[in-house]
Amino acid sequence: MTKYALLDFDGFICKAWFASKSKYRQNDDPTVILRKLVREAINKATKYFDDEVTTYLFVSGHTYKKDLYPSYKATREKDEDMKAFRDAMINEYEAIKSEQLEADDLISICISAMDESEDYITFSDDKDLRDISDVICKININSQVEELNWGTGYINLFCRLLAGDKEDNVIGIPKVGMTTALKLLDTFPSIRNTFEIYKRKNISIDDALKQITLIAPVIRKWNEYPADVFYTGRNILDEGKLDEDIITEIIIGQVIFLSKLAMEVYLDENKKN
Numbered sequence: 146m147t148k149y150a151l152l153d154f155d156g157f158i159c160k161a162w163f164a165s166k167s168k169y170r171q172n173d174d175p176t177v178i179l180r181k182l183v184r185e186a187i188n189k190a191t192k193y194f195d196d197e198v199t200t201y202l203f204v205s206g207h208t209y210k211k212d213l214y215p216s217y218k219a220t221r222e223k224d225e226d227m228k229a230f231r232d233a234m235i236n237e238y239e240a241i242k243s244e245q246l247e248a249d250d251l252i253s254i255c256i257s258a259m260d261e262s263e264d265y266i267t268f269s270d271d272k273d274l275r276d277i278s279d280v281i282c283k284i285n286i287n288s289q290v291e292e293l294n295w296g297t298g299y300i301n302l303f304c305r306l307l308a309g310d311k312e313d314n315v316i317g318i319p320k321v322g323m324t325t326a327l328k329l330l331d332t333f334p335s336i337r338n339t340f341e342i343y344k345r346k347n348i349s350i351d352d353a354l355k356q357i358t359l360i361a362p363v364i365r366k367w368n369e370y371p372a373d374v375f376y377t378g379r380n381i382l383d384e385g386k387l388d389e390d391i392i393t394e395i396i397i398g399q400v401i402f403l404s405k406l407a408m409e410v411y412l413d414e415n416k417k418n
Contacts, residue, residue: 146262147199149382150190151255153248153269153284154202154240157182158231160270160284175230183238185286186268193266193280193290201385203251204235206244209396210359217359218313241385245392249273250363251381254395258378266290273362276301300327303334306357307342315359318346336361336403340410350411354403363399373398 161179183202190198210217235242243251249271256265256277267278275281276298282290307326309317321329329342336357343353373395380386 146196146264147382148190148194148196149255149259149263149265150187150198150200151252151265151267152183152186152200152202153252153267153271153274154204154235154238155231155248156270156284157186157202157268158204158234159227162227162230176234179234182284182286186282186284189282189290190266190268194264198266199382201255201381202238202240203248204231204240204242205247206242208247208250209245210247214355214359216314220314239385241381241387243387243389243392245389245396246363249277251387253277253362254374254378255381256378258375258382263382273302273305277362300330300334302361303330303339306339306360309356310360313359315356317356317360318343318348321346336406337410340407344411350407354407357407358400358403361399361403363395 157179161175161182164178165173165175187198187200190200208217234240241251249269252267252269252274256267256279259265265278265280267274267281268284269275269278269281270283275293278293278298279295280290280292282288301323304323304326305317307318307321307329308323309315309321318326331338339357340353343356344350348356373391377388377391377395380388380391
Protein backbone atom coordinates (compact mmCIF):
# COMPACT_ATOMS: atom_id res chain seq x y z
CA MET A 146 0.00 0.00 0.00
CA THR A 147 1.47 3.33 -1.11
CA LYS A 148 1.30 6.27 1.28
CA TYR A 149 1.66 9.88 0.14
CA ALA A 150 2.53 13.17 1.75
CA LEU A 151 0.99 15.88 -0.46
CA LEU A 152 2.46 19.28 0.41
CA ASP A 153 0.89 22.60 -0.54
CA PHE A 154 4.39 23.95 -1.03
CA ASP A 155 3.35 27.58 -1.56
CA GLY A 156 2.10 27.56 2.02
CA PHE A 157 5.41 26.17 3.24
CA ILE A 158 7.36 28.82 1.33
CA CYS A 159 5.20 31.65 2.70
CA LYS A 160 5.41 30.28 6.23
CA ALA A 161 9.21 30.09 6.08
CA TRP A 162 9.57 33.52 4.47
CA PHE A 163 7.40 35.42 6.91
CA ALA A 164 8.79 33.54 9.89
CA SER A 165 12.27 34.72 8.91
CA LYS A 166 11.01 38.31 8.81
CA SER A 167 9.32 38.28 12.21
CA LYS A 168 10.84 40.33 15.00
CA TYR A 169 11.72 37.15 16.85
CA ARG A 170 13.58 35.49 13.95
CA GLN A 171 14.93 38.31 11.83
CA ASN A 172 18.33 36.68 11.49
CA ASP A 173 17.03 33.26 10.52
CA ASP A 174 17.54 31.99 7.00
CA PRO A 175 14.14 31.20 5.37
CA THR A 176 15.82 28.33 3.53
CA VAL A 177 16.68 26.68 6.85
CA ILE A 178 13.16 27.24 8.20
CA LEU A 179 11.66 25.77 5.04
CA ARG A 180 13.86 22.71 5.23
CA LYS A 181 12.74 22.10 8.80
CA LEU A 182 9.05 22.52 7.92
CA VAL A 183 9.30 20.03 5.06
CA ARG A 184 11.27 17.53 7.14
CA GLU A 185 8.73 17.74 9.97
CA ALA A 186 5.83 17.17 7.55
CA ILE A 187 7.45 14.03 6.18
CA ASN A 188 8.23 12.82 9.70
CA LYS A 189 4.59 13.33 10.74
CA ALA A 190 3.31 11.42 7.72
CA THR A 191 5.78 8.58 8.32
CA LYS A 192 4.75 8.37 11.96
CA TYR A 193 1.03 8.54 11.17
CA PHE A 194 1.21 5.68 8.66
CA ASP A 195 3.99 3.84 10.45
CA ASP A 196 5.46 3.44 6.99
CA GLU A 197 7.58 5.24 4.43
CA VAL A 198 5.81 7.89 2.35
CA THR A 199 6.14 9.16 -1.18
CA THR A 200 6.31 12.95 -0.99
CA TYR A 201 5.13 15.41 -3.63
CA LEU A 202 5.33 19.21 -3.35
CA PHE A 203 2.86 21.33 -5.32
CA VAL A 204 2.88 25.03 -6.23
CA SER A 205 0.43 27.19 -8.15
CA GLY A 206 1.00 28.49 -11.64
CA HIS A 207 -0.50 31.58 -13.22
CA THR A 208 -3.86 29.66 -13.35
CA TYR A 209 -6.49 29.95 -16.06
CA LYS A 210 -8.81 31.68 -13.60
CA LYS A 211 -6.70 34.84 -13.74
CA ASP A 212 -7.09 34.89 -17.52
CA LEU A 213 -10.85 34.45 -17.30
CA TYR A 214 -11.22 36.99 -14.46
CA PRO A 215 -8.30 39.43 -14.05
CA SER A 216 -9.62 40.56 -10.64
CA TYR A 217 -9.06 37.08 -9.20
CA LYS A 218 -6.55 37.42 -6.31
CA ALA A 219 -5.50 40.78 -7.77
CA THR A 220 -5.42 42.53 -4.39
CA ARG A 221 -2.76 40.27 -2.89
CA GLU A 222 0.44 42.13 -2.15
CA LYS A 223 3.46 41.42 -4.34
CA ASP A 224 6.92 40.99 -2.82
CA GLU A 225 9.72 40.68 -5.37
CA ASP A 226 12.21 39.35 -2.80
CA MET A 227 9.77 36.67 -1.73
CA LYS A 228 9.11 35.81 -5.39
CA ALA A 229 12.82 35.29 -5.95
CA PHE A 230 12.98 33.05 -2.88
CA ARG A 231 9.92 31.11 -4.08
CA ASP A 232 11.39 30.59 -7.54
CA ALA A 233 14.65 29.34 -6.08
CA MET A 234 12.89 26.92 -3.72
CA ILE A 235 10.62 25.57 -6.46
CA ASN A 236 13.72 24.69 -8.47
CA GLU A 237 15.67 23.32 -5.51
CA TYR A 238 12.86 21.04 -4.32
CA GLU A 239 11.65 20.18 -7.84
CA ALA A 240 8.09 21.10 -6.91
CA ILE A 241 5.29 20.12 -9.27
CA LYS A 242 3.83 23.13 -11.07
CA SER A 243 1.27 23.65 -13.79
CA GLU A 244 0.97 27.10 -15.32
CA GLN A 245 -2.76 26.49 -15.74
CA LEU A 246 -3.75 25.32 -12.26
CA GLU A 247 -3.32 26.10 -8.59
CA ALA A 248 -1.79 23.77 -6.02
CA ASP A 249 -5.18 22.81 -4.56
CA ASP A 250 -6.38 21.76 -8.02
CA LEU A 251 -3.34 19.54 -8.53
CA ILE A 252 -3.70 17.94 -5.12
CA SER A 253 -7.41 17.36 -5.78
CA ILE A 254 -6.52 15.61 -9.03
CA CYS A 255 -4.11 13.31 -7.21
CA ILE A 256 -6.64 12.48 -4.50
CA SER A 257 -9.31 11.68 -7.08
CA ALA A 258 -6.98 9.27 -8.90
CA MET A 259 -6.02 7.16 -5.87
CA ASP A 260 -7.31 3.63 -5.46
CA GLU A 261 -8.19 1.74 -2.30
CA SER A 262 -4.61 0.57 -1.77
CA GLU A 263 -3.35 4.16 -1.50
CA ASP A 264 -3.65 6.75 1.25
CA TYR A 265 -2.41 10.28 1.87
CA ILE A 266 -2.05 13.27 4.15
CA THR A 267 -2.44 16.79 2.77
CA PHE A 268 -0.20 19.37 4.44
CA SER A 269 -1.73 22.81 4.01
CA ASP A 270 -3.38 25.76 5.74
CA ASP A 271 -5.70 26.29 2.75
CA LYS A 272 -9.40 26.04 3.60
CA ASP A 273 -10.32 24.54 0.23
CA LEU A 274 -7.88 21.70 0.73
CA ARG A 275 -9.21 21.19 4.23
CA ASP A 276 -12.63 20.58 2.75
CA ILE A 277 -11.38 18.36 -0.07
CA SER A 278 -9.05 16.16 1.99
CA ASP A 279 -9.87 13.20 4.22
CA VAL A 280 -6.67 13.57 6.25
CA ILE A 281 -4.86 16.88 6.68
CA CYS A 282 -2.24 18.63 8.80
CA LYS A 283 -1.48 22.33 9.07
CA ILE A 284 2.02 23.53 8.29
CA ASN A 285 3.04 24.60 11.79
CA ILE A 286 5.61 22.37 13.47
CA ASN A 287 3.29 21.62 16.39
CA SER A 288 0.17 20.92 14.31
CA GLN A 289 -1.37 17.47 14.57
CA VAL A 290 -2.71 15.24 11.81
CA GLU A 291 -6.51 15.44 11.57
CA GLU A 292 -8.99 12.96 10.09
CA LEU A 293 -11.86 14.93 8.62
CA ASN A 294 -15.50 14.31 7.82
CA TRP A 295 -15.74 14.34 4.03
CA GLY A 296 -19.45 15.11 4.09
CA THR A 297 -18.92 18.27 6.16
CA GLY A 298 -16.13 19.43 3.87
CA TYR A 299 -18.25 18.79 0.80
CA ILE A 300 -21.03 20.99 2.13
CA ASN A 301 -18.55 23.71 3.15
CA LEU A 302 -17.28 23.87 -0.43
CA PHE A 303 -20.79 24.47 -1.72
CA CYS A 304 -21.39 27.10 0.93
CA ARG A 305 -18.37 29.00 -0.39
CA LEU A 306 -19.75 28.78 -3.91
CA LEU A 307 -22.59 30.93 -2.61
CA ALA A 308 -20.76 33.08 -0.06
CA GLY A 309 -17.69 33.78 -2.18
CA ASP A 310 -14.12 34.08 -1.00
CA LYS A 311 -13.14 37.59 0.00
CA GLU A 312 -9.44 36.68 0.27
CA ASP A 313 -9.43 35.85 -3.43
CA ASN A 314 -11.61 38.78 -4.55
CA VAL A 315 -14.60 36.54 -5.23
CA ILE A 316 -17.82 38.28 -4.17
CA GLY A 317 -20.36 35.47 -4.30
CA ILE A 318 -24.00 36.39 -3.65
CA PRO A 319 -24.28 39.75 -1.86
CA LYS A 320 -25.27 39.51 1.82
CA VAL A 321 -24.83 35.74 1.84
CA GLY A 322 -22.24 34.39 4.27
CA MET A 323 -21.42 30.81 5.18
CA THR A 324 -24.29 30.53 7.71
CA THR A 325 -26.89 31.86 5.28
CA ALA A 326 -25.46 29.73 2.48
CA LEU A 327 -25.95 26.60 4.57
CA LYS A 328 -29.61 27.50 5.07
CA LEU A 329 -30.08 28.02 1.32
CA LEU A 330 -28.58 24.68 0.32
CA ASP A 331 -30.33 21.35 0.27
CA THR A 332 -29.21 18.61 2.66
CA PHE A 333 -26.91 17.19 -0.03
CA PRO A 334 -26.11 20.10 -2.35
CA SER A 335 -25.34 19.94 -6.04
CA ILE A 336 -23.98 22.26 -8.69
CA ARG A 337 -27.44 22.47 -10.24
CA ASN A 338 -28.89 23.46 -6.89
CA THR A 339 -26.19 26.12 -6.57
CA PHE A 340 -27.09 27.68 -9.92
CA GLU A 341 -30.77 27.60 -8.97
CA ILE A 342 -30.01 29.62 -5.85
CA TYR A 343 -28.08 32.20 -7.87
CA LYS A 344 -31.05 32.48 -10.21
CA ARG A 345 -33.51 32.91 -7.32
CA LYS A 346 -31.28 35.68 -5.95
CA ASN A 347 -31.51 37.51 -9.29
CA ILE A 348 -27.84 37.02 -10.12
CA SER A 349 -27.12 36.96 -13.87
CA ILE A 350 -25.95 33.74 -15.47
CA ASP A 351 -22.59 35.35 -16.30
CA ASP A 352 -21.97 36.36 -12.69
CA ALA A 353 -23.10 32.96 -11.43
CA LEU A 354 -20.67 31.21 -13.77
CA LYS A 355 -17.90 33.56 -12.72
CA GLN A 356 -18.33 32.94 -9.00
CA ILE A 357 -18.61 29.17 -9.30
CA THR A 358 -15.72 28.81 -11.74
CA LEU A 359 -13.41 30.89 -9.53
CA ILE A 360 -14.12 29.01 -6.33
CA ALA A 361 -14.73 25.45 -7.50
CA PRO A 362 -11.60 23.30 -7.60
CA VAL A 363 -11.09 21.78 -11.03
CA ILE A 364 -11.91 18.41 -9.55
CA ARG A 365 -15.20 17.64 -7.88
CA LYS A 366 -16.96 14.32 -7.74
CA TRP A 367 -18.92 15.24 -10.86
CA ASN A 368 -17.45 12.41 -12.96
CA GLU A 369 -18.05 14.38 -16.11
CA TYR A 370 -14.56 13.72 -17.48
CA PRO A 371 -13.01 11.00 -15.31
CA ALA A 372 -10.57 9.62 -17.90
CA ASP A 373 -8.62 12.88 -18.21
CA VAL A 374 -8.61 13.42 -14.48
CA PHE A 375 -7.51 9.87 -13.72
CA TYR A 376 -4.75 9.98 -16.34
CA THR A 377 -3.38 13.25 -14.97
CA GLY A 378 -3.54 12.08 -11.36
CA ARG A 379 -1.85 8.77 -12.10
CA ASN A 380 0.84 10.52 -14.13
CA ILE A 381 1.65 12.68 -11.11
CA LEU A 382 1.44 9.90 -8.53
CA ASP A 383 3.41 7.36 -10.57
CA GLU A 384 6.02 9.59 -12.17
CA GLY A 385 5.77 13.05 -10.63
CA LYS A 386 5.02 14.51 -14.06
CA LEU A 387 2.33 16.66 -15.65
CA ASP A 388 0.76 16.59 -19.08
CA GLU A 389 -0.25 20.18 -19.77
CA ASP A 390 -2.26 19.23 -22.85
CA ILE A 391 -4.47 16.93 -20.78
CA ILE A 392 -4.81 19.61 -18.11
CA THR A 393 -6.05 21.97 -20.82
CA GLU A 394 -8.69 19.39 -21.73
CA ILE A 395 -9.74 19.07 -18.08
CA ILE A 396 -10.15 22.85 -17.75
CA ILE A 397 -12.14 23.08 -20.98
CA GLY A 398 -14.28 20.17 -19.82
CA GLN A 399 -15.07 21.90 -16.54
CA VAL A 400 -15.95 25.22 -18.17
CA ILE A 401 -18.17 23.53 -20.76
CA PHE A 402 -19.87 21.43 -18.09
CA LEU A 403 -20.59 24.45 -15.88
CA SER A 404 -21.78 26.54 -18.82
CA LYS A 405 -24.19 23.87 -20.07
CA LEU A 406 -25.59 23.24 -16.61
CA ALA A 407 -26.03 26.96 -15.96
CA MET A 408 -27.87 27.37 -19.27
CA GLU A 409 -30.16 24.45 -18.44
CA VAL A 410 -31.04 25.95 -15.06
CA TYR A 411 -31.54 29.51 -16.28
CA LEU A 412 -33.52 28.46 -19.35
CA ASP A 413 -35.70 26.10 -17.30
CA GLU A 414 -36.37 28.89 -14.82
CA ASN A 415 -37.17 31.33 -17.61
CA LYS A 416 -39.66 28.86 -19.14
CA LYS A 417 -41.47 28.61 -15.80
CA ASN A 418 -41.87 32.40 -15.57
